[in-house]
Amino acid sequence: MTRIKKWHGYMLIVCGLWLAAGCGKKGDPTVPVAPKLLPVSNIGAQLGEQGVALSWRPPTEYDTKKPLNPKDIRSFTIYRQLQLSAANSWQFSQSVEGWQEIGDTLPVKPYNGTLRAASNKASLRIHSPENLGVDAATFRYLRLKLWTKNCRAGYVTFITNADKKWDTRSDVIFEPAVHTSAAAFQKAFGAIKTRAFPLETSPSATAAEYVIDMQSLPAWSGQIAQIGLAFETSVTEGEMAEIAVESVELLPSLIERASVYDAPPYLFASDEEGWSARGATLFGAADGALYARGTAPILLASKPGQQIAAKDAQFARFRILAADGGEVYFLAHDNPLTSLAAETISPERLTRAAHIPLAASAEWKTYDLDLQSIFAQRSETGDMTESGLKAATQVGLFFPKRADGAPQQIAIDFIDVASSETQSASRMTLLTQLSLPAVETIAQHVQERQRTMEKIFDVAYDKLPEVLTTSSNAALKLAVVSPQEVQQPDGSYAFTDNGTFEVGEKDNKRTATLDEGARYAYQIEMTDRKHRKSTLATGTVVEIVKPLMPPRDLQAKPGDRTVELSWNPPLLTQDGRKARHLAEYRVFRAVAGEQFSNTPTVALPATQTNFIDQNLTNKQQYMYAIQAVASASSESAARNLSEAVSVTPLDTIPPAAPSGLVGVYLGKTVNLHWNQTQVSDFAGFNVYRSEQKDGEFVRLNSVPVLNATYEDATAQEKKRYYYRVTTVDDETPPNESQPAVTLVETYLLD
Secondary structure, eight states: OHHHHHHHHHHHHHHHHHHHTTTTOSSSOOOOOOOOOOOOEEEEEEEETTEEEEEEEOOSBOTTSOBOOGGGEEEEEEEEEEOOOOTTEEOOSSSOTTOEEETTOOOOEEETTEEEEEESSSEEEEEOOSOOOEETTTOOEEEEEEEEESEEEEEEEEEESSOOOOOOOSSOOOOTTTSSOHHHHHHHHOOOOEEEEOOOOSOOSSOEEEEEEGGGSTTOOSEEEEEEEEEEEOOOTTOOEEEEEEEEEEESOSOOOOOTTTSSSBOOSSSOTTOEEESOSEEEEETTEEEEEESSOEEEEOOSSOOEEGGGOSEEEEEEEOTTOEEEEEEEEOOTTSOGGGSOOOTTTOOSEEEEEEOOOSSOEEEEEEOHHHHTSOOSSOOEETTEESEESEEEEEEOOOTTOOOEEEEEEEEEEESSHHHHHHTHHHHOOSOOOOHHHHHHHHHHHHHHSOOTTSSOGGGSOOOSOSSTTOOEEEEEEOHHHHBOTTSOEEEEEOSOOEESOTTSOEEOOOOTTOEEEEEEEEEETTOOBOOOEEEEEEEOOOOBOOOEEEEEEEOSSOEEEEEEOOOBBTTSSBOOOOOEEEEEEEETTSOOOSSOSEEEETTOOEEEEOSOOTTOOEEEEEEEESOTTOOBSOOOOOOOEEEOOOOOOOOOOOOSOEEEEOSSOEEEEOOOOOOTTEEEEEEEEESSTTSOOEEOOSSOBOSSEEEETTOOSSOEEEEEEEEEESSSSOOBOOOEEEEEEOOOOO
8 A cells, every 4th residue: 555655656746747847848838828809901981872881801810820710700899989079179969079067067968969068056167178288379269159048147267288277256357458467467366267258048049159259368378278168057946057059169260261051152952051030030941942021120141250252252143032022131241250140230320231122022033233332342340452341251131121010021042142143143043943832831831840840958958868978989889790691792791870770778778870060980899709809990980971963064175285174063962952061072084985983183172163184195085074072081982973074185385486587678579587496396487478567467378388488479669568477386276476577678779
C-alpha cells in the first residue's frame, strides 16, 4: 500500500511537470481565444419614395482570418441616429439637442418639432449645451421662435469662458445714456449677463419671433460658453407655466438671403409659406390659395428678416379674387430689426408702397406692378445704392378698411416678385391654378384646417410622452432582422426605413418618423449564431428632403470652344409642393448620340444659375442637362434631369486686323501691300473699296486673297479711293476681322 501511494505521488509530480511544460510542446501554453466579428462594410443610403433604402455587405471572415459562413449570421440590428445642428443653431426637430432644465423647472421634452418645458414656480429656466465656444464678436444677434403660457417676462442669460458665473438678476439694467461708462457700471453692479425681452401674450398659429442684440451688453465678449432662457411666470396655485421653443439661433447678421421656401414666388400650395396676417378674423392657406377675411384693415406680410435684393425685385405680379373690389398697397420693408407687423400702417403714412385699385369681380384677376419706384425711395436704415434701396427684408400687401365698414375677404392664388416682367412671365404657367374652388369653399377649408390643427398647448405638458432617453442624440433601435429577410441576390443586404417603426420600451413606445429637414446617420450591428456582436458600422448621413422638379428654361449659347449655360431654379418638388431645400445644381454633358454619365461634369452652388463649360472641341455637337439637388447628402434614386439641349461650339472670335496697309497708284492700277497674318486658322483676306470714307464699301475679290498684296485694276484716274482690308478665318461662316484702312488718290505725278 505504501508503494502504491508513493507511485501515485510520483505520477502526480510528473503530470504537473508535463502540463507546465506545455503538454509536450515547445513554447508557452496556448490559451484559446474566441474570434471576433468584424463590422459590416459598404453601407449605402439612398432616399426614395418609400423612405431611406439601406444596403451593406457582411464581412467574409472573423478577425482571426477564420472564414465566416453566411449561415452563421444570426441577425442584423439597424440603428438610426439624429445628427445635431451646429453649435450656434438649435431646431429641436426630434430631440432637445442637449438643452436641459435648471432648478425647479420640470424636465425638458421634445414634442412636435419644439422643446417643451414647464414650471409651477415663480421662474422657468433652461440652458443650452455647455462649452459652445461661440465667438461673441462674430455672433451679435440671438433669434428666438417660441410660444409662452402664463409667462410675463423673458430673459436671455449667458456665461463666457472667462466668467462662468450665472447672472440671475432681472432688475439691474445697463443704460449707456445714464451711466458714465460700462466700466464704472460694472464696478458698481458687476457684469450684467442678462438681457430682457418683452413677451407676446396673444396665442398664435405661428411662434412669436424675438431678435435680441446681445452686443448691447458689454459682457457679451470673448468666447460664449453657454446661453440660457429664463422666464418670470404668472402662475397661481394649481396652474402651470409652459414654453414651447421652435428654434434658437445665434446670427452674425440679420440680413440673410431668403431660403428657397421663404423666397418669392409664393405659391401657397400646402401652407402659408411664412406669411402672416394682422387684422384678419380668419386667415390661412387651403386649396392652394391664401385667404384672409375681416372688417379691420388687413396686413399680409411675408416672413421677416430676408434679403430680397433690389435687382431681384423690379417687378411684381399677383393673382387675387376680391369680389367686392377695394384697393391694395404693395409694401417693401427694409429694417431687419423690425417687421411690418410691428408698424403702424395706414394709407396716409405708407412709404415704399405702390397703390393698386382692385376690380370688383367674381373672377380671379392678375395685377402687374413695376417696383422700381418703390426701391428708388430712401431706406429706413439709410442703406442706399445709386438707385435706392439695396434690399427688402420683407414684402407685404395692405388692404385698407372699406369705406362702408363692410367685411372684406381676399383670396390670393400667387404672389410673384421677379427681376423683370420677362422672368415672371416665364413661370406664369407654373404659378397659375386654373381649377381653384369658389372663395366660399376656400374659406370653409381654412376654417376646417384651423379646427383640426393642434394648438401648441392643446397637449398639456403633463400629457406629453416621456423622453425616450436622456441623451440628446442617442441612436434609436429601429429593427432586428434576420439575414433571410434582407438578403439580396448579389449577396448584399438591404433594408428600408419608411418612418413607421415603433421604438422605445414597452410602456413608452412611439413611432420613429422621418422628419423633413432632419439629418440621420444609420448604424448596423451584426450578431452571429453564438451571439457574438460586431462593432457598430456607420454609414453616410442622409437628409430627409423632397426631390425637386428639374430646373427650368435651360438655354445654351455656343462660343469658341465654350458653351454658356443658363437656367431658372425649380419652384416645386416632384409631388407638387413648393421647394423647401436646394443644395446644389449638377451639370451633365455628353457628346451627341451618347448617354449622360452617372457622374456630373460639375456641381455648382444653389446660388449659381449659369455656367461656362470650357476646353471643348469646336464643331462637335454636345448635349447638356441640369439636375437640381435638394440635399448633397441625400442621393435620390431618380435624377430627374431637365430637358436636354443640343449645342455646337464654334469659333466666333475674329482674327486680328491686318497691319501696315499702304497703297500706291501706278497708272491704271492701285497696288496694295500689308503685313502677312500669322494665325493657325487663317483663310485669307478680303479687299473692299469705296469713294466715301463712310460710304458703302464693295468687295473686290471673289475668293479670299492668300498673299499680303492686291492689285486693283478697276481703279479710275483722278479719284479718291478708300480701301479696307480684313482677315478671315476658316470657320463656316468665316469670322472677319476689323478692317485696316488706307486712302489712295489716283492722280499721276508730273
